[in-house]
Amino acid sequence: MKWVTWEQVGVDRMACAWLITKYLDSEAEFLFVPAGQKPLPKEAEPFDLPGVRLSHHRGHCTFYTMLREYDLHDPVLERIARVVDEADTVQEVTLESAAPGLDVLCRGLRLISPDDRVALERGRLIYEALYAVLASETEIP
C-alpha cells in the first residue's frame, strides 16, 4: 500500500513510517509531496498532514493518533508516543528527557540523507533503538 506525506520528514513522520512498516504494512511504499501541495495522490493514505485522519489531534502528534486509529496497545509504543509528543508539539509539561534530543537527531538525519525515503529508512534504526531502551526499562507507567 502507498502512504503519502510532506517532504522534509522529521521526528513525527519518521516515527510514523517506522510504525507503519513494522506493525501495519511491511510492504509500505512512501510518497512525498511539497508542503501544502494539493491535491494529494488519490491512491495513497495521507499521514501527518493538517486536516487528514492520521494527523495531529487535540494537541497530540500523529504517531499518537496512529496508535489510537489502528488500535495498537503496547505500553512501549505508548511511551514512544509521549516522547514524540514532547519532541514534535508544544507541550507545557515535559517529562521525557529523550524528547529534545530525538527531535535534533531526526532533523540531523534528514540533513545528512540524500532524500526523504532514505531518511525514513535510517530513522527506523533510531526508533528500533528507542523501543529497545524503553522496553528494557522495567517500570513503564
Next chain:
Amino acid sequence: MEQPQAPSWVLLVYKIPREPTSSRAAVWRKLKRLGALLLHDAVWVLPATAWTREQFQWLAVEIGELGGEAYLWESSLLLNGQAEALQQQFQARVDAAYQEILGELEQNEADLVALSRRYQQVRAQDYFHSALGLHVRERLMRARGGLTS
C-alpha cells in the same frame, strides 16, 4: 534553530468559543510557549521558519477541533524598518527573560536546576539568537562548576 532567510512572518488570527475556558487558555498558553507576539491585540506573529510554520499549522487545526476558527498567513512587511522593529520586539522580550535568569544567578543558592530549565525554554523562543543567551549559558556552566568549555 533555523534562521529566517528573508524577513518573512507567519501570522495567526483566530476566534474560539468563550466556553470552555480551558480550551481558550490552552491555546493561549501554547502561543506564549511558542514565543509568539500578539500585535495590537489582534494578530499573533512569529518569524517564518519551517518549524514555526508547522507549529502554527497544527495549532490552527487544533483551534478548529476546539470549535474555533483560525486563519494563517505568511507575509513580509512592506514598510521600511518595520521588520527590524518587529525583530527588536522579539529580541527585547527574550533578553528580558535572559536578564531575569542572570539576576537570579547572582543570588546565593540560586536554584540551578530550575534556572537551566528556564534557560532552555527561553532559548526555544530565541528566534534571533540573542548574544545574551550565550552569556547566560556560560554563566550557568560556570555556576555548575567544573570545566566550562
